[in-house]
Amino acid sequence: xxxxSARKTEDEGRVGQETTRLIKEAGLHRLCQPxxxxxxxxxxxxxxxxxxxxxxxxxxxxxxxxxxNSCSWFASYWPLEVQEExxxxxxxxxxxxxxxxTGKAREVDGGYEIWGSWGYSSNSDNSDWAVVSAVTKFDGxxxxxxxxxxxxxxxxxxxxxxxxxxxxxxxxxxxxxEPLFVPHRRVVRLDDITLEAAPGHQIPGNEMxxxxxxxxxxxxxxxxLLGAAQGALDWFVDTMRTKxxxxxxxxxxxxxxxxxxxQARIGDAAARIDAAMALxxxxxxxxxxxxxxxxDVSVEERVRLRRDIGFATRQALDAVTILVEGASASATSLNxxxxxxxxxxxxxxxxxxLDVDGIYAMFGQEQLGLEPIGPH
Numbered sequence: 001x002x003x004x005s006a007r008k009t010e011d012e013g014r015v016g017q018e019t020t021r022l023i024k025e026a027g028l029h030r031l032c033q034p035x036x037x038x039x040x041x042x043x044x045x046x047x048x049x050x051x052x053x054x055x056x057x058x059x060x061x062x063x064x065x066x067x068x069n070s071c072s073w074f075a076s077y078w079p080l081e082v083q084e085e086x087x088x089x090x091x092x093x094x095x096x097x098x099x100x101x102t103g104k105a106r107e108v109d110g111g112y113e114i115w116g117s118w119g120y121s122s123n124s125d126n127s128d129w130a131v132v133s134a135v136t137k138f139d140g141x142x143x144x145x146x147x148x149x150x151x152x153x154x155x156x157x158x159x160x161x162x163x164x165x166x167x168x169x170x171x172x173x174x175x176x177x178e179p180l181f182v183p184h185r186r187v188v189r190l191d192d193i194t195l196e197a198a199p200g201h202q203i204p205g206n207e208m209x210x211x212x213x214x215x216x217x218x219x220x221x222x223x224x225l226l227g228a229a230q231g232a233l234d235w236f237v238d239t240m241r242t243k244x245x246x247x248x249x250x251x252x253x254x255x256x257x258x259x260x261x262x263q264a265r266i267g268d269a270a271a272r273i274d275a276a277m278a279l280x281x282x283x284x285x286x287x288x289x290x291x292x293x294x295x296d297v298s299v300e301e302r303v304r305l306r307r308d309i310g311f312a313t314r315q316a317l318d319a320v321t322i323l324v325e326g327a328s329a330s331a332t333s334l335n336x337x338x339x340x341x342x343x344x345x346x347x348x349x350x351x352x353x354l355d356v357d358g359i360y361a362m363f364g365q366e367q368l369g370l371e372p373i374g375p376h
Contacts, residue, residue, distance in 0.1 A: 002057030003231070006168070006340060013161055014125045014170030015064045023065055024092055028054070032073035034208055037087035039072065041207045043288040044216050048223045048280055055227025056234065059344030060168030062224030064123035067169070070220040071095035074131060075148070076208035077193050077200040082148055082186050086129050096127035096151070098174055099190075101144045105134035106179075112136070112187060113179035114147055119160065122171040127151050130174055133190075144190040147182045154180075165347025194375070210291050214375035215302045218309035218353045219284070222316065225348045226276055229316040232341035233269050236323045239338075240266070245328075265326040269319040276312035283308050302376040303366045310359030313349050320345045 001022065009015055015023075023029055031047060033039025040046075047066065055062030075086055075095050086093055098118030105114045118132045128151055136145040153176065160173035192198040193213050200209040243256040256262050283305055290297060324331070324342045331338045348354070353375070362374040 002054065002061050003337065006058040006060070006337065007335065009058055009060050009168035010340060013158075013167055013172075015061050015123060015168060017126070019061060020126045028065055029068060029072075029092070029094060032069040032076075032208055033087070033091075034072075034076050034083060034206060036205075037083065038091045039208075043292070044211065044219045044284045045281060045288055047219050048226075048277075048284060051220065051223025052227040052230065052277065055224030055344075056231040057227075058168065059224055059228035059231070059341060059348070060166050060170075062227050063166050063169045063221070063344075063348060064126075066220045066224055067122040068094050068096065068127070070217065071097045071127075071131065073208050073211060074146075074193075074213065075129070076206055077188055077198040077213075078148055079185055079199040080203050080206075083200075085186075086148070090128065093128040094123065094126055095129045095131065096121045096124045096174075097131040099131065099133050099144075099146065101133040101135045103132055103134040103147075103176075105136050105145065105147070107136065108181070111181060111183040112145075112147065113181055114149075115176045115179045117157075117173050117175045119173045120171045121174050122169045124151065124156050124172050124174060125170050130154060132174060132176075136189075138189060138191075146188050146190060146193075148186040148188075149180060149182060163347060165343035165345070207292075212297070212302065215297075215305055217375075218306065218313075219280070221348060221351055221353055222280075222309050222312045225316040225345050225354075226273060226312055228341045228344045228348075229269070229273050229319040232320045232323050232338050232345075233266070233273065235337045235341070236269070236327065237266055239327075243328075262326055265322050269322045272315040272319040272322075276315040280308050280312050299372065299376065300366060303363050303372050306359050306374070306376050307363040310354065310356040310363075313354045314356050316345050317349045 005019060030039045031042045035041045051062055051066040054065055072095055098121040102118055103114055103116035105112045114134055130149055130151050131146050133144060133146050135142050155175040157173040157175055161171055188198050200206055240256045240262050244253050245256050287305060320342045327338055358374055362372045366372040
């Protein structure tokens with residue numbers, strides 16, 4: 001279904017209402033929702049596996065659904081009172097996020113007033129609540145602060161998401177022109193989230209708040225990219241089984257399946273995707289077991305997981321590039337899935353969370369006994 005509607009999703013610049021209805025019907029929006037509101041409270045291995053399969057059909061839809069799930073995870077950091085506001089009467093509500101502090105805020109009695117614009121808010125068209133960000137002061141120092149607001153109180157700039165890849169993710173800009181009051185209960189500092197000291201961490205049985213945002217946020221993003229690379233491989237194998245390479249010379253046409261270079265590209269791409277998935281699943285399974293058991297997680301383990309995410313990002317990009325370079329000119333048609341998978345992976349791999357060189361440097365720093373620089 002996702003593959004059949006991928007071109008439409010891209011052209012419309014968002015995941016459609018019918019697809020969203022089916023996603024909700026299947027419960028795929030509940031992966032990271034707290035169980036008390038009907039969610040499944042799954043861990044990162046499930047995020048990876050589900051995101052992979054969704055991205056295999058449509059990179060944009062996989063990205064939007066997984067990022068939407070991560071926003072339910074982030075909402076678990078807020079007080080229970082706010083979670084009740086989000087899901088108490090409407091457990092199917094979706095949350096979107098624009099976490100970079102591009103907005104403005106001033107503290108007033110009882111909370112803050114915020115205004116401005118916030119870009120790259122994936123799946124915002126289908127969302128009911130949004131997390132937006134601004135810089136505030138705490139103990140005299142500037143801090144990144146997140147505000148939970150209703151999407152109905154914001155404007156979505158429908159012309160703000162004109163991109164070459166992940167176009168259907170609908171990662172549009174949210175706007176608030178006049179100051180909007182946000183009570184203190186709906187305000188969380190990013191430092192408290194990364195230090196595991198947010199209000200949600202104090203809620204008994206709040207399983208989702210156990211997962212560290214800095215360590216595991218990249219799993220949400222790389223999962224649909226690996227799936228898109230697999231989708232590209234699926235298309236390439238199916239196409240090359242029957243494709244005949246033509247030539248101007250009469251009688252010189254040959255089946256693509258007999259070409260050893262085509263065969264090698266399939267082997268190379270498949271090995272990269274499988275290696276990335278195997279590495280991530282192996283380390284995530286152990287990490288998930290320790291976190292659920294309440295064990296402490298070392299900096300070394302966190303940095304290793306970030307390295308795995310970087311490795312998987314690089315393999316997804318390399319795999320889909322290998323396939324594009326082995327396809328003919330006809331594969332550039334907008335009706336051919338391969339070029340869309342390629343564009344989606346290229347775009348997604350540019351996300352700041354998936355900065356492979358920075359991640360690898362951080363891993364090297366930790367291995368050399370230095371302070372690792374970067375989110376982990």
